[in-house]
Amino acid sequence: NAGVTQTPKFRVLKTGQSMTLLCAQDMNHEYMYWYRQDPGMGLRLIHYSVGEGTTAKGEVPDGYNVSRLKKQNFLLGLESAAPSQTSVYFCASSYAGPNYNEQFFGPGTRLTVL
Amino acid sequence: KNEVEQSPQNLTAQEGEFITINCSYSVGISALHWLQQHPGGGIVSLFMLSSGKKKHGRLIATINIQEKHSSLHITASHPRDSAVYICAVISGTGGSQGNLIFGKGTKLSVKP
Numbered sequence: 197n198a199g200v201t202q203t204p205k206f207r208v209l210k211t212g213q214s215m216t217l218l219c220a221q222d223m224n225h226e227y228m229y230w231y232r233q234d235p236g237m238g239l240r241l242i243h244y245s246v247g248e249g250t251t252a253k254g255e256v257p258d259g260y261n262v263s264r265l266k267k268q269n270f271l272l273g274l275e276s277a278a279p280s281q282t283s284v285y286f287c288a289s290s291y292a293g294p295n296y297n298e299q300f301f302g303p304g305t306r307l308t309v310l
Numbered sequence: 311k312n313e314v315e316q317s318p319q320n321l322t323a324q325e326g327e328f329i330t331i332n333c334s335y336s337v338g339i340s341a342l343h344w345l346q347q348h349p350g351g352g353i354v355s356l357f358m359l360s361s362g363k364k365k366h367g368r369l370i371a372t373i374n375i376q377e378k379h380s381s382l383h384i385t386a387s388h389p390r391d392s393a394v395y396i397c398a399v400i401s402g403t404g405g406s407q408g409n410l411i412f413g414k415g416t417k418l419s420v421k422p
Contacts (some may be wrong), residue, residue: 229409238314238396238412254409286353294400294410295340298355 197222202287202302209277209309217272217305219287227290228270229254229299230262232283239286245270246293277309312347313337317399322419329384331416333397336378340400343410344371344382347394356382356395387420394418 200221207216219228230242245264250263259281261273270289274281284306288299317332333342344356357364357371359380364371368387373380384391394417398410 236414238414239398239410241409244409284351288353288402294343294358294398298343298358299410300355301345301353304351304353 199223200287200289200300200302202285202305204305205303206210206306207308209274209307211278211309213277214273214275215277215307217287217307219270219272219289219302220268221270221289221300222268223289223291223300224267225291225300226267226274227293227297227299229288229290230263230270230272231255231286231288232261233286233304234283242272242285243259244264279309280305282309283307313411314397316395316401316413316416318416319414320417322421323387325388325420325422327387327420329387329391331382331383331395331397331418333380333382333413335380335397335399336377337399337411339375339378341399342373342380342400344380344399345396346413347396349393353396361381380384384418389420389422392419 203218206225229244231239240256243262245251248267251262263271284304286304287302290299314333341360343358347353368385370383394415396415397413
């Protein structure tokens with residue numbers, strides 16, 4: 197099993213450009229999450245999904261959109277990138293919610309917005 | 311005030327030392343997670359606990375719900391334990407109800 201994979205691993209964007217980050221998991225997990233990690237701060241939840249076709253906002257959702265059309269994939273979109281979105285983005289998945297199960301993390305995507 | 315506070319922020323130890331990392335939280339929780347972030351950036355889950363104590367190899371995690379405090383212990387530390395250790399709790403309130411709130415992490419460096 198590949199676990200949780202993320203593409204791309206690195207990306208540099210100019211302000212105003214758009215892009216989509218792809219997260220894929222092969223563990224048949226229901227729950228998927230997108231986090232961002234910034235220096236000096238803990239991981240922060242952007243959006244999450246509790247099942248195929250459902251998404252919900254996390255702590256810092258502004259400027260991002262997500263879709264979960266297939267159970268195994270969770271896409272994070274930036275419609276008009278801003279320098280404040282320079283960060284490392286982690287995707288995670290779990291069988292059930294954090295009250296019950298550990299989360300499995302992808303390797304991260306390092307995004308720089310110039 | 312941050313909902314999850316970890317101490318120390320940075321810790322340097324000699325190989326073989328017993329290490330303790332602390333996590334205090336201010337919200338009511340149903341579970342607490344400990345994670346490890348490797349120097350290369352990858353994150354793995356170490357423990358999930360809601361009471362008492364769990365042990366895995368040289369790692370031990372304890373939690374005191376009444377005192378809102380958890381500790382992660384590493385016995386016989388080794389340079390390969392060098393990583394950032396992250397505490398996360400599940401908040402029962404707020405916009406992220408039912409989701410993890412993370413501490414800023416404790417950076418551990420174990421010298422040979």
